[in-house]
Amino acid sequence: MKKAIPLKNKLSLRDLNLMGSPYYVVLFFLILIPLILILFYAFSERVNDLFISFSFNYFRQFLNEPAFIKTMLDSIKLAIYTTLVTLFIGYPTAYLITKSNKKTQTLLILMITAPMWVNMLLRTLAWKQIFEMLNASLLGTDIAIITGMVYVFLPFMVLPIYTVLSKIDPKLYEAADDLGANKFQTFLKVTLPLSITGVLSGITMVLLPAATTLVIPKYLGKNRYLIGNLIEDRFLTAGNWGYGSAIAIILSLVIMAMVIFTKKLDRNKGAKE
Amino acid sequence: MKSLKNWISKSYIGIILAFCYAPIFSLIIFSFNENKSLTNWGGFSLKWYEKLFDSTDIMTAVIMTIVIAVLATLISVFIGTLAAISLSKSKKVFKDVMLGVNNVPIVNPEIVTAVGLLLLFVSFQIDRGYTTMLLAHVAFCTPYVVITVYPKVKSLDPNLAEAANDLGATPVQALWLVVFPQIKVAIFAAAAIAFTMSFDDFVISYFTAGSATNISIYLYTLRRGVEPTINALSTIIIVIIGVVVTYRYLKSNQNNEQEIE
Numbered sequence: 001m002k003k004a005i006p007l008k009n010k011l012s013l014r015d016l017n018l019m020g021s022p023y024y025v026v027l028f029f030l031i032l033i034p035l036i037l038i039l040f041y042a043f044s045e046r047v048n049d050l051f052i053s054f055s056f057n058y059f060r061q062f063l064n065e066p067a068f069i070k071t072m073l074d075s076i077k078l079a080i081y082t083t084l085v086t087l088f089i090g091y092p093t094a095y096l097i098t099k100s101n102k103k104t105q106t107l108l109i110l111m112i113t114a115p116m117w118v119n120m121l122l123r124t125l126a127w128k129q130i131f132e133m134l135n136a137s138l139l140g141t142d143i144a145i146i147t148g149m150v151y152v153f154l155p156f157m158v159l160p161i162y163t164v165l166s167k168i169d170p171k172l173y174e175a176a177d178d179l180g181a182n183k184f185q186t187f188l189k190v191t192l193p194l195s196i197t198g199v200l201s202g203i204t205m206v207l208l209p210a211a212t213t214l215v216i217p218k219y220l221g222k223n224r225y226l227i228g229n230l231i232e233d234r235f236l237t238a239g240n241w242g243y244g245s246a247i248a249i250i251l252s253l254v255i256m257a258m259v260i261f262t263k264k265l266d267r268n269k270g271a272k273e
Numbered sequence: 274m275k276s277l278k279n280w281i282s283k284s285y286i287g288i289i290l291a292f293c294y295a296p297i298f299s300l301i302i303f304s305f306n307e308n309k310s311l312t313n314w315g316g317f318s319l320k321w322y323e324k325l326f327d328s329t330d331i332m333t334a335v336i337m338t339i340v341i342a343v344l345a346t347l348i349s350v351f352i353g354t355l356a357a358i359s360l361s362k363s364k365k366v367f368k369d370v371m372l373g374v375n376n377v378p379i380v381n382p383e384i385v386t387a388v389g390l391l392l393l394f395v396s397f398q399i400d401r402g403y404t405t406m407l408l409a410h411v412a413f414c415t416p417y418v419v420i421t422v423y424p425k426v427k428s429l430d431p432n433l434a435e436a437a438n439d440l441g442a443t444p445v446q447a448l449w450l451v452v453f454p455q456i457k458v459a460i461f462a463a464a465a466i467a468f469t470m471s472f473d474d475f476v477i478s479y480f481t482a483g484s485a486t487n488i489s490i491y492l493y494t495l496r497r498g499v500e501p502t503i504n505a506l507s508t509i510i511i512v513i514i515g516v517v518v519t520y521r522y523l524k525s526n527q528n529n530e531q532e533i534e
Contacts, residue, residue, distance in 0.1 A: 034386070037392040116469075214475070236480070
């Protein structure tokens with residue numbers, strides 16, 4: 001009926017809301033409900049076939065389990081080392097790339113990101129191969145795991161830093177030069193502060209997956225047990241949904257705290273300037 | 274002094290690139306190895322390529338990976354783009370809530386998303402297989418589509434769509450002829466992200482696929498260790514990616530030159 005009159009033929013607000021509805025279904029069923037289920041499983045306990053009661057048991061259980069805490073700290077430690085190494089080799093890489101001409105920049109960025117398109121498991125297996133060739137006794141050590149993680153996550157550090165650095169107005173460098181700053185001072189006073197946003201997003205983009213990877217400890221750590229593997233075990237081997245969910249919640253909270261902490265650093269920086 | 278500096282910076286980038294490509298070269302070289310060993314060279318041979326194409330397990334996994342990636346990309350781009358357009362016109366509160374939920378899988382560790390989806394399928398007694406894997410991929414790709422397309426939609430001039438309506442275009446025509454061409458670039462970018470993420474995903478597939486396999490699951494669950502057939506497979510993937518990347522690089526150069534002209 002409505003369509004017979006051209007003037008009423010507008011994209012009304014209601015039509016637009018309907019357009020989004022398949023997505024709202026996805027959001028609700030595939031994102032929100034799973035999240036609620038994790039909470040539900042973590043905080044409940046089966047009393048008998050019919051009744052389920054609220055409980056903190058799973059949380060209590062693993063706080064009493066030193067192995068769990070150790071695994072958690074171990075994962076975080078390795079993730080932090082990885083993040084620091086990627087930062088220390090990734091920052092100069094991004095910086096030097098911005099110093100080359102435009103055409104070379106595009107090529108170099110493509111070359112750094114291209115390996116990301118090869119399956120992550122294959123890249124990790126390739127490192128296993130290399131370690132076996134060079135020095136097999138390194139497999140299973142922190143060095144092997146960190147090398148693998150640095151390799152896999154390096155582009156996540158280089159890209160955001162490069163993006164920020166390449167957007168800095170060249171006039172700022174000229175101004176610093178005119179005001180008598182040497183190269184090092186310019187870097188310290190102009191480049192570094194302006195690139196902090198990129199550095200921080202690089203840090204979160206590396207820290208997050210590095211703390212939870214399943215694949216790298218399995219191949220390069222000779223089945224070293226990290227938090228990801230712990231969750232995998234609880235869910236897929238032991239079928240202990242509640243305990244696994246509780247670990248997932250703790251992990252989410254820790255990661256969230258780390259992300260908020262890094263974001264805070266950025267805000268303080270902004271407030272000072 | 275300047276040439277020394279130049280030399281240092283070139284060798285630094287050289288070392289980084291060597292680091293990036295060493296494992297890839299090692300994969301390629303040992304895919305042509307006569308020996309079964311992944312570390313000892315025993316002469317040139319193509320036998321692992323033959324074995325690769327003979328292995329139905331691997332081929333099924335490869336095909337499944339591609340099929341799922343294509344479907345997940347199409348579905349997530351379609352619903353994500355419509356959602357982005359719709360959200361740009363919704364009320365602020367609604368929009369904020371939706372974009373907030375949208376961010377959950379982006380900021381949450383992948384393994385937590387995976388666990389949540391596993392619980393969903395188990396709780397509702399849905400048998401895990403290719404369908405659940407596809408649903409899971411749609412679930413983690415769509416949020417990236419929305420955050421890629423939404424800013425572009427938001428920056429559009431709303432008058433244009435209205436003008437099209439005033440000129441008698443149906444809503445579908447207005448969308449297709451006026452809105453879509455303006456956000457095309459963002460949609461393609463979103464499709465590239467979705468495809469790459471789905472193609473490369475391991476953790477979420479592993480938790481949601483049940484007995485179904487894609488390439489990552491196949492590799493992870495190999496019991497007898499890795500064979501050079503896997504190197505052969507990766508070499509083929511690397512060659513394809515190499516061609517695509519080179520093509521894109523050459524094309525972007527062309528575009529730049531056109532812009533300068």
